[in-house]
Amino acid sequence: MSKARSIPVTYLRPTYDVCVVGIETAIDIYRSIPRRAEYFDVRGTSSLEVTIVYNPRAVTRPQKGEKWPLNKDIKVVVSPLKASTELNDSKVKVSYYGGQSKEPLGCSMLYLTNVAVCLDVDIFRIGSVTRGVRGKDVWTWGRGGKGAILLVNCDRDRNISGISDREDTGPPNAADVKDMSPMVLTAEGPDEIFDDYKLTMKVSSSDAKRLRVYQKRRYEYAHVLGKQIDSYDVRRDNLDDITFYVEGLEFPDIDFSGLVYIDLTFHKGDDGSKILTEQVVFRVAPWIMTPNTQKPLEVYVCNVKTNSEFVKLLSDFVDKTRCPLNKVTQSENRGDQWIQDEMEFGYTEAPHKRFPVVLDSPRNRGLRNFPVSEVLGPDFGHVTREPDDSSTVTTLDSFGNLEVSPPVVVNGKAYPLGRILIGDGLNKSSMRMNQVLRDFLHAQQVQAPVFLFSTWLYVGHIDEFMTFVPAPNRKGFRLLLASPQACLDLFRKKQKEGHGGAVMFEGLNRVTYTIDDILASKILLDSSKICQESIDQNRKIMKKELGLSEDDIIDIPMLYKCDSDMENAESFFPNMVNMLVLGKQLGIPKPFGPKLYGTCCLEEKVRSVLEPLGLNCTFLDDFTSYHQYLGEVHCGTNVVRKPFSYKWWECIV
Template sequence: MASQRSVRLSLKKPTYAVCVVGVEKLVDIRSDVPRGAKFFEVTGSSGVDLYVTFDSAHVTEPQGKSHWPLDADVDVVVYVKEASRILNDYKVKVSYYEHQEDSALGQGVLYLTGVDVSLDVDRERTGKVKRSRGDKKSWHWGPEGYGAILLVNCDRDLYSSGEPDHRNSTLSSLADLQDMSPMVLTCDGPDKLFDNHKLVLSVPYSDSKRAGVFCARGGNSFSNYKQVLGPQHLSYEVERQPGERAISFYVEGLAFPDADFLGLVSFSVSLVDTGTLPEAPLFTDTVTFRVAPWIMTPNTQAPLEVYVCRVEDLHGSNKAFLEDVANLALKANSEMVICPQVDNRNDRWIQDEIEFGYIEAPHKAFPVVFDSPRNRGLKDFAYKKILGPDFGFVTREISSGRISSLDSFGNLEVSPPVTVGGKEYPLGRILIGSSFPRSGGRRMSRVVFNFLKAQQVQAPVELYSDWLSVGHVDEFLSFVPTSDPKGFRLLLASPSACLKLFQEKREEGYGEAALFDDLKYRKKITINELLRDKTLRSNNHYVQSCIDWNREVLKRELGLKERDIIDIPQLFSLSASVATALFPDMVNMVVLGKYLGIPKPFGPIINGRCCLEEKVRSLLEPLGLRCIFIDDFLSYHELLGEVHCGTNVRRKPFSFKWWNMVP
């Protein structure tokens, strides 16, 4: 139990005090004592619990009619169990004695008015507010942890409202309340008590711009709900109505965790005595929320929607590509969403513009799209077309400096759940590409990286991707789901595997089979020519060394073994010391459950089949996967992207609750 300040007794007149239910009050029994008094006795009326604290090494607890010694280290503590029905209905009496057997020399009387004041939230994370006497100030991770959770109210429940709901200090609709976390103020006690006492709800200044509180006074329509705490309101004198015993509040998050915000916000309610100068708070109760993090979903999560852009420009139409993706989505039982040309302004790289994730609290969850700072043709798509009821939006803008290709979200992936050296990452780990350590190359902006890191639940891993022309991690890695205990495989682009495959085919007598044999608009390159090209082989040895460096980082940071990794044949070409895929990059695929939309590589045809496709099938289909090769050569590959770059997938959230992990 929390302790209030002590109350002094008087021999001349009764003392009156307010006692909050369940909160201890220390009674000062020595401030006014009869002359000659050496002992005391304390009694209380029904409804008052009292006990005496003492040092058992120096004081013996009285037995029978014996009394407590006044000159020893002895204190009296009282508390009430229920709120009073009328003022001063609880009584405590302290009697003073010179000797154990004498009559009392005098008495001090304390009249208490019990008031029940408690600020409560969903501390136990059940989705409902329950009354708690436990620790409400602290917030703890893990399955045995506790503490309330807050969603950033970043959806837009009314399209006519324009901005996300958390940017408005007014309530847009009653549906808006469902995105907020409940908070209940108990304020039971005699109505007359509140003639000279008030309840004040407050938020620290540093938290006021990160969370807001709404309360309905005067009715139940959404127009009656007012923001009582927030950026413009640091405190609120609660408008308690006569007989009102509980007041409901609704709390919304205004900001995600970030470099300058750990994600914790607190609110307090104080019972204030207005009859003193200055006004004195008699009791304060404080609760703490953690703002729910933004969470990415890996390829192993089931697909819900596949997004793709319709374009037609100097490079032609991507109509055939759309048809192939539509057929793939149909097989995977996923809805396909086409961003029309008027909304994408011929920006086809929807993977680079946005990343889908979600936020979750015990009472509610909804998807949130993270809009990258690249700001090309698709820059308004997420805000104008995706943001809506129960679909949130977040972005980070780069205020100064040049935006690099590494700020695009093809450079943002997340692993499936992994365990590393006994440390569990049940939501996986974010993977981003960067420059080589301690080099001066391109890096993801700190604004974006700090945001990702601050979410805590998917601890980011930096990889080396600056060796690529575009510089995105999706150019050399992907994850695919499997039905075995591991649950996934990491796919890595592999020049070594490709050169080995071509060497085997040459030894089998197929040296004149040619890359791009099925393409009219590209010059054919035979296997013999590829293997004789010393520059090409040297360049790909360099590329392989870059991928191998990442391979070791991924094994270390994701706890992987070699058996968890599959090498996908791929060759690259080098220009000005940066690499691009020589033929469509098969790792840059879209994963829809067991169906894989893989860039068609147009490899050498042997016995009527592309040997690259056959090799990939032999590696992946025994795992229960289905390889579907999509021609993206003109519409994406020649523009330095592939199937993954031209698609985006919203996936099913994790069943695991993020608050049950320990970051």
């Protein structure tokens, strides 16, 4: 908001100036006064509010019929109530008096042209511009917070192949404008005044790279500010209200807090003297991940030469959820079936609009072009973060290593959008997700990341030992953790019951094992001990960082096999926590465990702990299509999920 201006007046001649509606302007009545003047009186026309400001401890307010003394502690302030319809149609008259004189010694006449100038945005986050309020230069979090919001315009409404709208330099179309935040400039007053006084909008050089502003004109949306343009003298076209549309160009990141500012000045054209300065702030909406507990909207799987039977099984499973299945063709995936690793679906949201956004991983294998060529489109955005040096990309930068919890409360602090989970070497390995990805995820602020220990695994992804499923009570979900100990306990129980000869991997073209064989295998037992310790470490982290108790966690039987150095663990049988969660329907890798009376004891155990939660378990054979290539059902699928109903700007960060 502008600092208070002061207009000097003189009794020698009339003074002409401009004032802004709702803005107080001081009238300097002391600059030029008649000789022997000791008192004054001031009057204004009905279009003005004239106020005498004084310190009651230093000045006594005059009685009725008396005049104000000429005392520098007394100030005159004028505030226009409405815009002028003609030049100089508002008047202020200051009359000066001597000690005993009843007639003025002289009068100063101030002729004002009042203009209504204001830059307004959706400060209250209701989806439309709120007019004429203050405090637009401050952005606050939480319910009741204030401040406008921008979407990164990262979808493709303009239909330019290979790039999103934020990269397109052409004019927006009607669909594109709907992604943008409206901003209205009020410039009401006699048209002639705007020939001499100018309206200028400015942004900093850094913000010019992060937003773009369009002015709505009769036949077009003209790019006027941002994207390297840092100043614009507004083309008013004799309009009282001028509509602009603002788009974000960058998501928050390590070097960008997410806040961008637009400054407005109303100033005299020849000497640049400022009548009004005003600022509005926008926060660029973050990218938000969605957990397994959110409703599925669309499932993706890749068609490759080795998985046709699996895709048939998956199609039947997905049909149960009435959710569409998008089968990525071989020409699109180029033999890369690990669609979970290539991309992570999330969304972005402002009060007026939201749409899904795919985060594209830097792994860049066969599916590298798919997120841009096939996912990016109208109301479906795209964002990526890649390091300058591609040689630094590791398996930890694949998105089987990136998950998010359901909403949690931790020591009284709410995370209503959950917390991002990232696999890491912690203090046992130097391997980490790439810095550019970690910086990006931290900068979104609303899903504070938690790091888990994952480099004990050969592939190194956290989806190899954990997942979340919906549940009807407690926190509304359960954390499923792979458990070698639970598997060994189950097998020992079955061995004691006389089933030590029951065979694992029966019917598969590979070496089979009995329960007795497994329980006698030193490498499996040693591997189980090492891997259980690593999983227990993650259990401890998640209990602390997600506010979980033991009742929130379910152990799922699993065995891993390490190499000769007791490192680089691989799933010994299809890993059942690496499942596809579609509401209450769970697509679980078929473990091919020992059968007792025709029933797999591993499947039976999993059903016994999950089906009482109202979940339906379907075991899918992914052995030859995924498991033997060190992945499972979750690794080979991906899901677009319904956004949270909770509004991210209501978070306390």
